Amino acid sequence: MRCRSVTRNVYDGEMGSEVSRYDQVADWYVEFTRSWGSEARTLLPEHLLGQRLLDMACGHGALSRVLARSGAVVTAIDLSSSLLAHATQKESTDRLGICYLCADATTTDWWDGNPFDGVVCNMALMDIDDLDAALSTVSAVLKRGGWFSFSLLHPCFPGGHDGSTDALPSWPPDRGYSSEGWWTTGSDGVRGHVGANHRKLSTYLNAVLQAGFDFVEFAEPASVVPRYFTARCRQRT
Ligand SMILES: C[S@@+](CC[C@H](N)C(=O)[O-])C[C@H]1O[C@@H](n2cnc3c(N)ncnc32)[C@H](O)[C@@H]1O
Numbered sequence: 550m551r552c553r554s555v556t557r558n559v560y561d562g563e564m565g566s567e568v569s570r571y572d573q574v575a576d577w578y579v580e581f582t583r584s585w586g587s588e589a590r591t592l593l594p595e596h597l598l599g600q601r602l603l604d605m606a607c608g609h610g611a612l613s614r615v616l617a618r619s620g621a622v623v624t625a626i627d628l629s630s631s632l633l634a635h636a637t638q639k640e641s642t643d644r645l646g647i648c649y650l651c652a653d654a655t656t657t658d659w660w661d662g663n664p665f666d667g668v669v670c671n672m673a674l675m676d677i678d679d680l681d682a683a684l685s686t687v688s689a690v691l692k693r694g695g696w697f698s699f700s701l702l703h704p705c706f707p708g709g710h711d712g713s714t715d716a717l718p719s720w721p722p723d724r725g726y727s728s729e730g731w732w733t734t735g736s737d738g739v740r741g742h743v744g745a746n747h748r749k750l751s752t753y754l755n756a757v758l759q760a761g762f763d764f765v766e767f768a769e770p771a772s773v774v775p776r777y778f779t780a781r782c783r784q785r786t
Contacts, residue, residue, distance in 0.1 A: 575631030606673030610636030655682035
């Protein structure tokens with residue numbers, strides 16, 4: 550695939566009018582997440598050597614680099630040109646052959662038609678405003694029967710906790726779990742800086758099923774209150 554830059558303006562209305570929310574906080578985000586692992590790694594196939602993979606909403610490419618170091622041929626897309634600038638800077642000093650594209654995951658405009666063996670989306674579906682469109686992209690760009698792994702901020706737990714656990718807030722306590730939509734925690738973390746789309750767990754699972762995937766495995770990496778929800782799926786044939 551020829552690496553080219555494709556940018557789209559997808560945000561408007563109450564969510565802001567910039568190309569990407571992360572453009573404004575890119576340097577902060579890179580620093581803030583420097584020591585983080587990639588949650589989706591827990592559900593990646595053991596052998597990635599030679600697989601053509603898409604890292605969807607790759608941010609500054611932390612997981613893309615893990616995939617490439619495991620021998621995968623990686624294309625990585627994100628809406629934030631500022632985060633991608635960090636990724637390409639790393640690529641220029643530590644060449645792994647990753648193809649970074651500034652592109653919208655809710656379309657396939659950026660895709661050259663060459664299908665992927667697998668798609669991974671680490672901690673980003675809650676950042677993507679049109680979940681169904683992003684899942685249709687995953688479905689369209691995969692080889693028949695290809696795999697899809699994703700991790701989420703665990704959608705089941707509210708903000709406003711008393712600090713006795715390390716829970717990450719997914720929804721505002723005054724609105725309730727069933728009230729889906731955009732919100733910001735107002736805290737110092739990622740969700741205070743950029744906000745998030747709250748969706749019920751069932752909304753995510755039903756959307757993935759409707760996009761033509763079967764679930765293979767779920768995981769909730771250990772903590773007192775689960776912070777992450779991870780799933781591995783396979784495209785139905
Ligand atoms: C929490 S960050 C996760 C980034 C990266 N996957 C990681 O693990 O660090 C969410 C990312 O989703 C990206 N994003 C949001 N909407 C997008 C869209 N429609 N298309 C592509 N990327 C998008 C943001 O720019 C941001 O980089």
